[in-house]
Amino acid sequence: MYCIQCGLLVREGARFCQRCGRELKVVSETGSPKEQTLVQLHESNSDQAIPIGQPIDESRTFLGGRYHPWRRIFARTVDIFTLGLIPLLLFSLFVGYVFPASVEGYLKLLENPVTAGIYLYLLWIPVEAAFLSSFGATPAKWIFGIRVVAANGRKLRYGEAVKRTCLVWLQGEGLGIPIVAIFTRLFAYRRLTKTGTTLWDSSTGSVVEHLEWSAARAVGSVLSVFLAVMILASLNALS
Helix, strand or coil: EEEECCCEEEECCCCCCCCCCCCCCCCCCCCCCCCCCEEEHHHHHHEEEEEECCCCCCCCHHHHHCCHHHHHHHHHHHCCCCCCHHHHHHHHHHHHHHCCCHHHHHHHHHHHHHHHHHHHHHHHHHHEEEEEHCCCCCHHHHHHHHHEEECCCCCCCHHHHHHHHHHHHHCCHHCHHHHHHHHHHHHHHHHHHHCCCCHHHHHHHHEEEEECCCCHHHHHHHHHHHHHHHHHHHHHCCC
16 A cells, blocks of 8 residues: 555555655555556645655755654754753763762863763663653654654654664764764755655654644744753853
C-alpha cells in the first residue's frame, strides 16, 4: 500500500509513513505503480499530485515544507540548552566530589566550546533516550508538537532510542563540535528536505510525526526558545 501524502510504498501494518512521518492514509496496491499513476496529497496539499513512490523534493520550499526541519532543530536546541544542562551539572558535581584535585583542569575543559559541546551532547544521550522510550518525545519536542516513534506506531525501545540519539549526535550535531556541526546540519537539512527522512531515522526505522500547529503551541515554542537564549546569555555572563 502507498502513503496518500507522499506516495511512498509502505509495508503492511505500518501506522506512520517512514518518509514523511504522517499518520498513514493509504490506498491499496492494485496492480503496478504505473497503473496507479497519481496519488493526491493529504488535506492542505490536496491540490498537488505526485507519481506514486516518487520522493517529494522540498529543498526549495520556504522553511522546508512538510518535513519541518526548523521545528526539529529548534526543539533539539531547546532541549540541549535547558534540560541538557542538568546532567552536565550533576556530572560536574560528581567530578568535584570524587576527584577534587581534578576540578581546576575539568573547569578549563568546560571553558573550551569544543570540549564543552562534546560533554553536553554526550551526557544528554541517555536522558533523551529515556524520554523517547517512555513518552515518544522530549519536553521540547512535546512543546513543538513532535513525536518520534517506530513505523508501526509503538514507542521506541530504550536501545533503539539510544542508537538514534547517538546517530543524531554524530550525523546531525557533528559530535557537538561547533564548526563541524555547521556542515553536518546543512547535510541533514538537505537530505531531509529532498528525501523526507534523515540518516538516523532511516538507520533506526523511526519516524517523526508533526502535530498540527496551533496558537498555544506557537506561544509555548517561542517562550521555550526565549528561555534557552536567556540561559545561554546567563552562562556567557558567568564565564
